[in-house]
Amino acid sequence: xxxxxxxxxxxxxxxxxxxxxxxxxxxxxxxxxxxxxxxxxxxxxxxxxxxxxxxxxxxxxxxxxxxxxxxxxxxxxxxxxxxxxxxxxxxxxxxxxxxxxxxxxxxxxxxxxxxx
Amino acid sequence: xxxxxxxxxxxxxxxxxxxxxxxxxxxxxxxxxxxxxxxxxxxxxxxxxxxxxxxxxxxxxxxxxxxxxxxxxxxxxxxxxxxxxxxxxxxxxxxxxxxxxxxxxxxxxxxxxxxx
Numbered sequence: 001x002x003x004x005x006x007x008x009x010x011x012x013x014x015x016x017x018x019x020x021x022x023x024x025x026x027x028x029x030x031x032x033x034x035x036x037x038x039x040x041x042x043x044x045x046x047x048x049x050x051x052x053x054x055x056x057x058x059x060x061x062x063x064x065x066x067x068x069x070x071x072x073x074x075x076x077x078x079x080x081x082x083x084x085x086x087x088x089x090x091x092x093x094x095x096x097x098x099x100x101x102x103x104x105x106x107x108x109x110x111x112x113x114x115x116x
Numbered sequence: 117x118x119x120x121x122x123x124x125x126x127x128x129x130x131x132x133x134x135x136x137x138x139x140x141x142x143x144x145x146x147x148x149x150x151x152x153x154x155x156x157x158x159x160x161x162x163x164x165x166x167x168x169x170x171x172x173x174x175x176x177x178x179x180x181x182x183x184x185x186x187x188x189x190x191x192x193x194x195x196x197x198x199x200x201x202x203x204x205x206x207x208x209x210x211x212x213x214x215x216x217x218x219x220x221x222x223x224x225x226x227x228x229x230x231x232x
Binding site for chain 2 (some may be wrong): 004009035037043044045047050091101102103104106107108109
């Protein structure tokens, strides 16, 4: 069984503040992928990042950064200098494979509101 | 560059009616998926397909059927709609590759379905 926990249901911060979204996962597989998706108010799901279990290097993309720590089974997402356009629901997801078939498990999401 | 296209975008049904949701992708992807999104529950996998002519059950398959007669299309059917099937439905596709592939799932914009 696999599970993704996003304990923060809703977060509100004032524009330009930094904010970190937490993601904790559970899996027995040693090979897996972790994802973050963004769902803006318009409703579509936008892929942000994918990380495999063999690569614990942190990644930075503009104002976005991701901290992957296998020791704590966490894959946290930080937005630096937040902007109103960052307001969305963010989903963390865990992907494992069984005989080539992927199982993608989503967390319940964190609703982020950036206050202007 | 259409990606994943879902039709219709909105639909209201009466209990007991049937309907089919269509998902079309133009990326020549092998894998296709149907999810439902409910408040506080993230996305849950209904059915998926690993190639033309194949389908498999996901986490919440009851009350739904699917078909993948053509590689680019994945249909989700509700034979006798129930109020519990009121949800937002997302289709996704992914290129072929095992656990070391670099292919995230690409999502459509969703179909909002209400069953009265």
